[in-house]
Amino acid sequence: MKILLMGHPNVGKSVFFNRLTGANVTESNYPGTTVDYTKGWMKIEGEDVEIVDVPGTFSLDPKDKAEEVAVAMLHESRDAKVIAVIDASKIERGLYLAMEIIEEGYPIVIALNMRDVAEDKNIVIDADRLERILGIPVVSTVAIAGEGIKELVSRLKEAKPVNVDDIIANAANTSDTESAADAGGAA
Amino acid sequence: MKLSTGERWDLIDKISKETVTFGAYKHTLKDAIGELTVKPMTGIPVAIAIMYGFWSVFGSFAGFFTDGFFVRLFDAYWLPWLQEVFPGQGGWIYAIMVDAGGIESGEFVLSSNCLESFGVLTSGLFVAIGVVLPAIIIFYLMLALLEDIGYMPRLAVLLDTVLHRVGLHGYAIVPTILSLGCNVPGVTATRILETKKQRFIMMTLLAIFIPCGAQIGIMQDVVPDLMGWILLYLIIGYFVFGYILNKIVPGKAPEFLIDVPPYRRPLLSNIGKKVGGRVKGFFVVAIPFVLLGCAIVGVLYQLGVIRFLGDALAPVFVGWFGVPKETAGPLIAAFLRKDLAVAQLSAITMTPYQMITAVVLVSIYFPCVATFAMMLKEGWKELLGALAVLSVVVFTYGGLIHLIGILLGVA
Amino acid sequence: MKKKLSEMDYAEQGTVTGIEKDLQKRVAGMGIRVGKKLRMVTRQPIKGPVDVVVEGAETSLGLDMAGKIVVEVTK
Ligand SMILES: Nc1nc2c(ncn2[C@@H]2O[C@H](COP(=O)(O)OP(=O)(O)OP(=O)(O)O)[C@@H](O)[C@H]2O)c(=O)[nH]1
Ligand SMILES: [Mg+2]
Numbered sequence: 001m002k003i004l005l006m007g008h009p010n011v012g013k014s015v016f017f018n019r020l021t022g023a024n025v026t027e028s029n030y031p032g033t034t035v036d037y038t039k040g041w042m043k044i045e046g047e048d049v050e051i052v053d054v055p056g057t058f059s060l061d062p063k064d065k066a067e068e069v070a071v072a073m074l075h076e077s078r079d080a081k082v083i084a085v086i087d088a089s090k091i092e093r094g095l096y097l098a099m100e101i102i103e104e105g106y107p108i109v110i111a112l113n114m115r116d117v118a119e120d121k122n123i124v125i126d127a128d129r130l131e132r133i134l135g136i137p138v139v140s141t142v143a144i145a146g147e148g149i150k151e152l153v154s155r156l157k158e159a160k161p162v163n164v165d166d167i168i169a170n171a172a173n174t175s176d177t178e179s180a181a182d183a184g185g186a187a
Numbered sequence: 188m189k190l191s192t193g194e195r196w197d198l199i200d201k202i203s204k205e206t207v208t209f210g211a212y213k214h215t216l217k218d219a220i221g222e223l224t225v226k227p228m229t230g231i232p233v234a235i236a237i238m239y240g241f242w243s244v245f246g247s248f249a250g251f252f253t254d255g256f257f258v259r260l261f262d263a264y265w266l267p268w269l270q271e272v273f274p275g276q277g278g279w280i281y282a283i284m285v286d287a288g289g290i291e292s293g294e295f296v297l298s299s300n301c302l303e304s305f306g307v308l309t310s311g312l313f314v315a316i317g318v319v320l321p322a323i324i325i326f327y328l329m330l331a332l333l334e335d336i337g338y339m340p341r342l343a344v345l346l347d348t349v350l351h352r353v354g355l356h357g358y359a360i361v362p363t364i365l366s367l368g369c370n371v372p373g374v375t376a377t378r379i380l381e382t383k384k385q386r387f388i389m390m391t392l393l394a395i396f397i398p399c400g401a402q403i404g405i406m407q408d409v410v411p412d413l414m415g416w417i418l419l420y421l422i423i424g425y426f427v428f429g430y431i432l433n434k435i436v437p438g439k440a441p442e443f444l445i446d447v448p449p450y451r452r453p454l455l456s457n458i459g460k461k462v463g464g465r466v467k468g469f470f471v472v473a474i475p476f477v478l479l480g481c482a483i484v485g486v487l488y489q490l491g492v493i494r495f496l497g498d499a500l501a502p503v504f505v506g507w508f509g510v511p512k513e514t515a516g517p518l519i520a521a522f523l524r525k526d527l528a529v530a531q532l533s534a535i536t537m538t539p540y541q542m543i544t545a546v547v548l549v550s551i552y553f554p555c556v557a558t559f560a561m562m563l564k565e566g567w568k569e570l571l572g573a574l575a576v577l578s579v580v581v582f583t584y585g586g587l588i589h590l591i592g593i594l595l596g597v598a
Numbered sequence: 599m600k601k602k603l604s605e606m607d608y609a610e611q612g613t614v615t616g617i618e619k620d621l622q623k624r625v626a627g628m629g630i631r632v633g634k635k636l637r638m639v640t641r642q643p644i645k646g647p648v649d650v651v652v653e654g655a656e657t658s659l660g661l662d663m664a665g666k667i668v669v670e671v672t673k
Contacts, residue, residue, distance in 0.1 A: 008627070010448050024464055027457055028334035031446045032361065032379035055378075058627025065378035065386065090655045091207055093629035095199045103189045115448070121654055122210025130206040144454060164188045164198075171201045180235075192622055196631055212654065221656070225649055226640040248667060344658045348646040356660070357647065442660025443647050449656075 002050045002077055006070065006101065007085035008094060009033075009056025012113045016085060017053035017144040020153070025053055029115040032056065035066040037073050044153060052077075053115070058093075060100045068086065074101070081159045082108045083152070088118035088125055102134075107159040111152055116142050117142070132168040135162045202514065219448045223448065225341045236344055237338070241329055246407055248325040249318075255410050257317030261301045262374045266309050270297050273308075283485035284308050302409065305488070311481035314405060314530045315474045322404020323368070323469055324462065330368055331461045335453035339364065340445055347443050354388045354436065356381070356443035362389055366397040368465070370558040373397065374565060383569075386440025388429060390562060391573040394554040395580055396425040401526040406546060409533035417545045421550060424584055432576065438597025472557065473524070480523035484516055484531065493519065507582070509589035509598045510545045511537050521549045523556055540597040544588050552581045599671050604648060604664035606638045610671050618666035625667070628657045636669065 004014040009031030017025055021040030026033055038053045057070040074082070082101055086094030091112070101108055111117075112127060131138040137155040141148030190198065209521070221231045266286075275281045277295055282288065285306040286298050295438045298304035301313035333339060339361055347357030358379060366373025370393055377389045398421060406414055433440065487493045497504070497515035504512045513535045521528035532542065554562065554577075562570045592598025600615065614634050617625065629652050630673070639649040639656065648664045650657055 008446075010446065024460060026461060026464075028331075028339075028461075029337035029448055029451050029453075030334060030339040030361065032376070032447065033334075035375055035378040059623065061623055063624065064381045069378070086354070088198060090629060090653065092199055092203050092653065093627060093655070095202065096195060096626060096629075099190070099199065120215070123654075124208045124210065126206045128201065133202055133205065148286050164190060168198060171198060171205065171533075192626055196626070200633075209653075222639055225656075225658075227642055227646075340658075344642065344647060344649060346661075348642055348644050357658075428672075442663050444628065444659045445657070446626065447649065447656040447658055557633060 001044075001047065002052065002080040004052050004054050004077060004080050004082050005073060005085060006054050006074065006082050006097070007056060008058055008087065008090075008097060009093070011085045011087040012143040013054065013056065013085050014051070014053055016083070016111065016113075016141075016149070017051060019143065019146060019149055020051055020176075021051075032066060036069060044156065052080075057097070058098060060104070074104075074106070078104070081156065082106045082154075083111055084108055085111045085113050087114050088112040089114055089121050089123055091118075091123070091125060099164075102136075103160055103164055105161045107136075107161050109139065109152065109155055109159045110134070111143075112138060112140045113143050114145070115140045116145075134167055135170065136160065198415045221341070221450055222445075225344050225426065227345065230341065230345050230465075239247060241333075244329060245325055245403075245412075247324070247405055249322040249407055252321035253318050257313070257321070258300075261309070261313045261317050262299070263474050265312075266298070266304060269306075269308060278364060279489045280398055282306070282489060283482055287485065287488060295407070300475070302414070302530055305485060305531065305534070307436050307478050307481045307485065310530060311478045311527070314481075314527055315477040316410045318530070319401040319404045319473075319477075319526050320466075320469070322407065323400045324466055326368055326400040326404070327465045328458070329365070331458045332453055333364075334461075335451065335457060337448045337450045338583060340447045343443075343445060344447065350442075351440075353392070353426055354433030354440045355385055355429070356440070358443060358445055359385070359389055362393060363397060366393045366399065368400045370394065370397060370399050371561045372581070374558060374561045377565070381441045382439050384436050385440055386565075387436060387438075387569050387572060390565065390569060391432065391576050392425050394558055394562065395428070395551045395577055396421045398550050399555075401469075401523065401524070402529055402550065405526040405529045410542055410546060411453070413539060413543050413546070417546050417550075420543070420547045420588060424580070426553065428576070428580055428584075475520045476556070477524050477527050480520045480527045483523065484520045484527075487519065506546060507589065508585045509592060510541050510548065511535060514545050514548070517545070517549060518552060521555070523529055523555055525549060526553055538597070540592045540595075544592065544598075547588060548581070548585055551577070551584065553577065601671050602665050603636075603638075603646065603650070603667040603669050604661050606648075606669060608640060609636060611635065611637045611673050613672040614667060615670045616668040621648055621666045622661060625657075625659070625663070628659075629653055629655055630657065630667070633646040 014025050014027045020042050023040045025038050034055045040051050054073050055070045056064040057067040062068040062071045084098040126141050127138045137158045139148050139152045224233050269285050273285045286304040288297050301309045304310050343357035343360045346360050350359050362373045362376040365376050372395050377386045380386050493516045497512035501512040502512050517528040517531040532545050614632050636650045636652045641648045645661050647658045647660050
């Protein structure tokens, strides 16, 4: 099995990679630290799994060579699973890239990283509900503290391709049924 | 199924409305500092202060360990001891490994310090461990701090306007600063630039004008008084030739669009890991090359090749560049390690201005072999292009520096 | 009042109302799109880049790009 760590630049992919594989790739606080992929191995439930630290990319339309490497890596790994790492304090734009990957049919799990930063900014994310709408595992993490990483790994097996129509339908459904409840709760 | 950009955003808006609540946002101290360091009125003075601080810490730390400790250790104990116990004094193995010595009034005399001895075990080890190691440890420590705090993108914003003039944009500061540590990761980091034109200009400028940390460390030790001039010539070259390249290299130079991350408190563990990793890399990759370079130059001296080259190229060296013909030896060493080359230059007798010219030449004339290999990996066409530019630059700029010296009456 | 992003003043805030087509995709990844609120942080002198905060994320973009984004300035 092969797993790609994908996401925007500077969201913590390399921190995940080092934690998962025990490697020592560079982690820095600026976008574009990782400009080439690194492969590593870890054991999940007795199985050897290949993990790839992919350069960060803002979208699947590469704008520079590092992003080209990222998109090429995704496209040549048709049978890979993807861990989409999202900066929870910038969740919408992170979901944009995650959606692009979902639309291409990859099985995916989402790591809502930097939960600590989001909390500092008073951003509250209902990960369970997000999970129900997207139909894939969504795990809150603080990569630098190792929080949530075990759960993320244990839920990798639930990664599956989802149909965009289902997501659209789920998003519409929740808003029908639950917005009434919300309105009641708020009143 | 694939969505259009608009449809995708609509869906995300819907999902976000259901799952995310954005509470009242409090402006924090970090945000305030973030904004102050990016606004020009406050940001530019801060940037200058940071660069100055970087430089002073670098100089005093490296100086403290090199002059205060290693020079004594190597010159007072290591060198005399080896000169004593190594067999075959005066023979060629002795010359290459320990001390090539000198001839004074027809007699063979031993060198008095590790810079003049030219031996693998003396000069080689002294340059690598006594001078360059402290320099790169402090350099990488401060670089790691800048990286992890999140200062680089802000520096990029402040410098965008200037770097636009040379066909690049602000983010070119990332490969540039990484190159000041070592050109090899600098070359790889050019991948964050958008177009072929930008990557080519960047890679060429790096390979020619950016001295690496090892080289800066040794310059700081052997020619501290001339540093200002040498760096000035390199910076001017970076901008002048960048400006020219921007005019003649075809292709686009798109604008700058970057994400500016919030400041973060650096994690000590990460700083330690990074500095440790880079220093380890230095031991594994660089030190063998310093020693090898030392050995090769030593052998070439013994075989008379360097004297021959120096004589053959004397018109170029003396006439065009205005440096002594003995510079031929260090220039060969420079292909392997620039730090070694500068160390060897310092043992040649010349005027201060000749020294400035010679050190600048060593910097610009050819990328070291590790950088060369990395450039080859990024594309042989770019490499050939860069080498073509390089030869033109070496001759015109080298000649120009000589001319300036003549006009100033110092050459 | 509608203004180009490149003409906004320090500390002004507003909502994006239009982005030229060729730029939409490029800035999408940064979270800049029609309907989003943004705040101007600073502009660098001599045609330097502009620095804006969109949804808590700071982005710096070249002046020409900023000229292709229209903002309804609210304060
Ligand atoms: N506060 C906080 N910081 C984090 C967290 N995860 C990562 N970081 C920091 O975020 C920065 C970026 O981490 P990296 O792992 O280098 O990011 P990346 O995704 O690999 O970035 P690129 O290589 O540029 O694509 C580093 O300074 C990390 O210390 C987290 O959960 N919380
Ligand atoms: Mg990375």
